[in-house]
Amino acid sequence: GENVEQHPSTLSVQEGDSAVIKCTYSDSASNYFPWYKQELGKGPQLIIDIRSNVGEKKDQRIAVTLNKTAKHFSLHITETQPEDSAVYFCAATLGNKLTFGGGTRVLVKP
Amino acid sequence: KAGVTQTPRYLIKTRGQQVTLSCSPISGHRSVSWYQQTPGQGLQFLFEYFSETQRNKGNFPGRFSGRQFSNSRSEMNVSTLELGDSALYLCASSLEAGGFNEQFFGPGTRLTVL
Numbered sequence: 001g002e003n004v005e006q007h008p009s010t011l012s013v014q015e016g017d018s019a020v021i022k023c024t025y026s027d028s029a030s031n032y033f034p035w036y037k038q039e040l041g042k043g044p045q046l047i048i049d050i051r052s053n054v055g056e057k058k059d060q061r062i063a064v065t066l067n068k069t070a071k072h073f074s075l076h077i078t079e080t081q082p083e084d085s086a087v088y089f090c091a092a093t094l095g096n097k098l099t100f101g102g103g104t105r106v107l108v109k110p
Numbered sequence: 111k112a113g114v115t116q117t118p119r120y121l122i123k124t125r126g127q128q129v130t131l132s133c134s135p136i137s138g139h140r141s142v143s144w145y146q147q148t149p150g151q152g153l154q155f156l157f158e159y160f161s162e163t164q165r166n167k168g169n170f171p172g173r174f175s176g177r178q179f180s181n182s183r184s185e186m187n188v189s190t191l192e193l194g195d196s197a198l199y200l201c202a203s204s205l206e207a208g209g210f211n212e213q214f215f216g217p218g219t220r221l222t223v224l
Contacts, residue, residue: 032210043200043215089153097166098143098209100153
């Protein structure tokens with residue numbers, strides 16, 4: 001079926017280090033891949049997105065890469081800070097709806 | 111611009127009851143999607159409404175229903191509540207339908223079924 005797999009489910013990094021989260025998707029027709037950050041007690045918030053005609057996109061300390069052939073995309077956070085601690089979700093448009101990965105709980109240790 | 115608002119924020123119901131949740135999208139957004147978030151299943155798509163029409167539906171039983179009004183506000187209803195319906199229900203609005211545009215999420219309604 002249509003699904004998005006996300007790894008790892010938890011990630012603990014030292015402040016200042018980089019964090020990488022990886023996702024794979026099943027539908028080769030997918031063309032929109034957003035990443036969301038969810039803090040405790042809040043709804044998910046879009047932090048970056050990429051479309052299938054682009055291989056990489058950066059926004060300050062955050063970058064996303066997309067490999068359409070392999071059907072996977074990744075989120076890279078550099079120089080992590082304590083406020084980066086949250087749950088991160090990848091998503092892909094599958095069948096005209098957003099399908100989310102299972103989430104990654106990121107803990108940045110000071 | 112005001113963000114997506116959801117009411118109520120918290121709700122406690124008992125098995126067998128029904129519940130109605132409300133979502134007001136960002137002004138100008140015509141699409142509203144609903145998701146169920148649970149620790150075990152993550153974010154699951156319920157349905158999407160655009161211009162008062164249901165455009166897409168997830169794999170949930172018929173007890174879950176929704177509607178959208180002419181001002182784009184949306185409601186979802188869950189009838190004959192079960193313990194497993196306890197979850198955070200999120201709505202998200204976007205300019206267009208289909209999941210190809212940025213979706214803005216509300217804070218969610220935390221439903222507890224006893």
